[in-house]
Amino acid sequence: MSDVKKFMFVNRKAPYGTIYALESLEVVLITAAFDQDVSLVFMDDGVYQLKKGQQTKGIEIKNFSPTYRALEDYDVEKLYVEQESLTSRGLTEDDLLVGVTVLSRAEMGALMDQQDVVLSF
Amino acid sequence: MANIEVDGKSYETDEEGYLINLTDWNTEVAKYIATTESVDMTEQHWEVINFLREYFEEYQIAPAVRVLTKAIGKKLGAEKGTSEYLYGLFPYGPGKQACKIAGLPKPTGCV
Amino acid sequence: MLHIINKSPSNNSALENCLSIAASGEILLIEDAVYAATKGNAFEAKLRDAMGHLKVYVLQPDLDARGMGDRLVEGVTAVDYGGFVDLTISNNTCQSWL
Numbered sequence: 312m313s314d315v316k317k318f319m320f321v322n323r324k325a326p327y328g329t330i331y332a333l334e335s336l337e338v339v340l341i342t343a344a345f346d347q348d349v350s351l352v353f354m355d356d357g358v359y360q361l362k363k364g365q366q367t368k369g370i371e372i373k374n375f376s377p378t379y380r381a382l383e384d385y386d387v388e389k390l391y392v393e394q395e396s397l398t399s400r401g402l403t404e405d406d407l408l409v410g411v412t413v414l415s416r417a418e419m420g421a422l423m424d425q426q427d428v429v430l431s432f
Numbered sequence: 433m434a435n436i437e438v439d440g441k442s443y444e445t446d447e448e449g450y451l452i453n454l455t456d457w458n459t460e461v462a463k464y465i466a467t468t469e470s471v472d473m474t475e476q477h478w479e480v481i482n483f484l485r486e487y488f489e490e491y492q493i494a495p496a497v498r499v500l501t502k503a504i505g506k507k508l509g510a511e512k513g514t515s516e517y518l519y520g521l522f523p524y525g526p527g528k529q530a531c532k533i534a535g536l537p538k539p540t541g542c543v
Numbered sequence: 544m545l546h547i548i549n550k551s552p553s554n555n556s557a558l559e560n561c562l563s564i565a566a567s568g569e570i571l572l573i574e575d576a577v578y579a580a581t582k583g584n585a586f587e588a589k590l591r592d593a594m595g596h597l598k599v600y601v602l603q604p605d606l607d608a609r610g611m612g613d614r615l616v617e618g619v620t621a622v623d624y625g626g627f628v629d630l631t632i633s634n635n636t637c638q639s640w641l
Contacts, residue, residue, distance in 0.1 A: 325551055327608055328575030344496060356551050359578065362610040369604025369623075373492065376610075381491035384499045399553070401583015401614065 316427040318342060319350045322357035324432065326376070327367070332360045333375055335432035340378075343385040350426070351382070353411070354393035354419065357432075358400060361392070361407040379409050393419050438464045450532050457485075457535030465533045469524065477521050477533075479508060484534040494539040497527040545634035549574040552586040557640040559586075562593045571622070571630055573602040580606075582614045594618055602627060 320339055324331040342349055353361055360376070367374040382390070390411040397403060397413070404413055414422065423429060434449070435442050438461050444452040449468060451457060462481060466473045483504060487495055495503060497515070505513015512518075515526075522529040527539040546565055549572075552558045558579055561570065570593070572580055579586045580601045590599065603621040606612050615621060622630065631637050 324554070325575045325578065325609070327605075328549070328551065340493070340496070344498065356554050356575070356578070359609060364610035364612070365608060366610070366612070367608040370608045372608065374608070375492055377490060377492045381493055381495070381499075384491075384495065384503055399585040400578070401581060401587075 315346065315348055317348045317350070317425065319352060319423060319426040319429045321352045321354070321423075321429060321431045322360055323355040325356040325359040326365070327370065327372055331432045332357070335430075336375060336378060338430070338432075339382070339387060340385055343382075343387050348389075349387050350389040350391060350422070351387065352391045352393070352419065352423075354396045356396075356400075358392055358396045358402060358407075361409060361411070362402070363406055363408045376408060382409070391419065391422065436461075436464060436468075448532075448538075450537060451535045454488075454535055454537075461535065462533050465535075469522075469529050469532065471522060471529060471533065473533075474521075477530075479512075480504065480518065480521060480526065480530050481534045483507060484530055484536060488534075488536050494527070494531045494534075494536040496539050497525065500526060500530075500539075544568040545630050545637045546570045547637060547639040548572050548576040548579075549639070551575040552579040552584070552589075559589065561640050562589065562597070565593075565597055567596055569598045569600065569630060569634060571600045571602065571627065573605050573627075577601045577606045577609060577611060580616045580619045581611045582616055587616060590616060591618075600626070600630065 320335055322332060322335050326332040339351060361379060365374050365376045390409060392411045392413050393416055394413050395416045434445050434447060436445055443456045443461060446452060463473060501513055501515055501518060518526040531539055546561050548558045548561060550557045558576060578584055579590055580599065599619045600622050601619055603623050606615065606621065
């Protein structure tokens with residue numbers, strides 16, 4: 312179909328400290344209803360959104376990290392994480408709560424260039 | 433903001449009748465909300481309600497209708513994973529009515 | 544003096560600037576600043592340097608919320624909300640770096 316556009320959501324903020332991560336997730340779930348080609352990118356502090364073991368009871372904010380595991384049900388299956396961002400935060404792919412594709416900074420840049428729409432959070 | 437009264441106890445809801453506090457939910461409240469929606473609860477209805485509650489417990493969201501339909505088909509059998517089946521149970525929309533009866537927020541992506 | 548920081552060190556210069564000014568006293572890391580005190584973070588070395596002359600605390604509920612409870616840098620003290628209040632009382636002045 313020619314009217315399918317490539318949408319990329321770029322997530323660069325840690326969860327809870329600001330509202331960006333949650334807002335992005337909600338927009339992604341809504342966008343998923345429109346049958347577009349959706350990619351999610353997690354880089355810089357955004358990689359923290361996918362960290363396993365989040366327990367938010369103490370700060371009385373909803374723990375929305377389980378929702379990333381529902382993305383598959385919404386046919387959002389392209390999740391990309393930048394290697395350099397993981398490394399400089401002491402994280403590895405095993406620390407993440409969903410299956411992702413890890414890309415280098417250069418590969419991420421190339422992927423970004425292929426998109427029709429890029430939304431940054 | 434509004435309130436519903438079940439067994440002498442008052443529960444907060446929003447203006448559309450969705451429970452404000454997810455922990456307020458119990459089967460009596462569910463039955464009451466079902467009557468306000470003119471839904472006659474059967475075993476098939478409860479099956480969907482329980483499925484929705486489990487889905488929410490695991491993923492912290494109420495699934496969009498399309499997602500619910502697919503997931504129900506996987507869990508409860510293909511013959512139940514169709515919009516005909518789900519709309520048969522909840523004529524005004526499984527997302528809207530079933531989520532309300534299940535004590536969940538409105539599905540994300542539902543306008 | 545108690546310095547309170549709430550921004551991630553990789554996204555904001557508040558912590559770095561604070562460390563370059565504060566010669567002594569205590570620092571409390573809250574919200575996204577708790578990442579600065581997690582093992583393997585690029586900021587770890589700078590934080591360890593600062594710990595020679597500053598006492599560093601993190602707010603435990605913020606660490607747990609971010610799934611980082613098990614990777615706190617040694618020598619950093621975790622406090623709960625009660626401990627947060629105690630720090631604001633035991634120090635004569637507090638500065639929240641925005």
